[in-house]
Amino acid sequence: MQTTKAMNATETHPTYQQIARSIEFLTENFRQQPSLAEVADRANLSEYHFQRLFSDWAGVSPKKFLQYLTLAFAKERLRRGLTLAEVADGAGLSSTGRLHDLFVVLEGMTPGQFKQGGGGVTIQYAVFESPFGPYLLGAIGDKICKLEFLDEAEATDQARMTARFATDWSDARLIRDADSLRPLAHQIFTRTARQPLRIAVKASPFQLKVWEALLRIPEGQVVSYDQIAAAIGMPSASRAVGTAIGSNPVGYLIPCHRVIRKTGLFGNYRWGATRKVALLGWEAACREH
Template identity: 60%
Template sequence: MTTNNAYTYGQIARAIEHLTANFREQPSLAELAEKVNMSEFHFQRLFTDWAGVSPKKFGQYLTLEHAKQQLRAGSSLTDVAYEAGLSGTGRLHDLFVSIEGVTPGQFKQAGAGLVLSYGIFDSPFGAYVLGAINKKIAVLHFLNDGEKAEELLPIAWPGAQIQHNPETLQSLADQAFPVTGTLNLPPDKPLALLLRGSTFQLKVWEALLKIPEGRLASYDQIAEAIGQPTASRAVGTAIGSNPVGYLIPCHRVIKKTGLFGGYRWGTERKQAMLGWEAARLNR
């Protein structure tokens, strides 16, 4: 595991937290740099290297009005994006992801008889634990302070045999977060996910895959997309239990008012992901 990205993300996250809380006052570069104990020059360079845009421009992607504009622009989301799937909808998510649910018997056994290999890796959004069964990603969990992979994995797959084996997962980690930021896999080589979930949860998680990178959807829009327009609360619960962070982009779902809402792996991380994707798309 490398730590450079994790450390950089920690610095950036603190700046984003301050920027988000005070965007109406438009914090100056000097103010943001002071919050992370850096010189203005070093902070500007670090932030721009990470996001691809200046802190000022990034702040524009985090405003409430921008979120509302995205939702309004997504009026065709249900009609177009959910029909189109992932093809051509974003740079990183040109990566083709396929979902496979476990059988009812495997679901009941909670992974008994299966081996869940795991490792801890680095990403633009901090360290994460990656777990896979037979080369299919079963867990991608961003690590918050104090969390340990050894304690998290049995919760997700209580019956599986847990093995620390990062070497066998390096190729999957490289596909999940390519070093270059862009990856085009041939159609016959999808990045496969193996998920334990109810039929309803799987439908919600599949719908999330169809939200284009840099775009947003509301809980209501997801409920409509899966044919259950009155189930927005249940949709929110299913999104909150998503076991594969980022690749199943639950961070792209916000409240219909434009507010970002909560996130399983921290509000600052969600804001970082949304701003990072918007910056990449609008560069």
């Protein structure tokens, strides 16, 4: 289980870039089982400081985390993963084994509810820190409409962030307001008791179906694109499912990172392959402890 400090989204996590470099190295070289010294060198840290830093972030040692990155581990997770029925309707999942489907309520916005460009809608947004680097959070009232991970340069580029919203919400009123959003941000990466988080997304019925299926994947578990397609009753639509997953506007809370290839390879991620590996390994570590 992560410490409260490691999970607090409102605190800074300046070490993520060092962690990310080491995860990249582990991902590329796990077959060679690199030593602690080799991995620490990639993070430009001594073995002692790297071991402590990594363990504070992941909750497990680098050696244990390396286990979660192996192809065999991923395949084993797929084999003993959810049945199609469980992905489809959540049957048989214990309340303690689920995080997101208990605390996230997904609401779809249709053009009939809001104008296509968001006319009359006010969106508050700000950048916060997480265990996976900075992220852009946007909300309509108390409903989250955007959670997008950023690189370091993007996190300080006001014009670029505003442009991200303008793509989907060209007529919305955009207000940067970190103070108002901070209580909401505080709930996202914490495991303490909290109120359900509400998500409001502009989506087609098909996208909503796919994203609702993602919410039923427990933390630390993975499914394949084919399994999601079959679970929503469209077994031949795995390519369309992949497109819907890739267009997810709310990272982490709608856990598109939990879908991997049926071969056991983690595959791509719209916010970076390394971040996907970090999310999966981090959740696996939480589940194992």
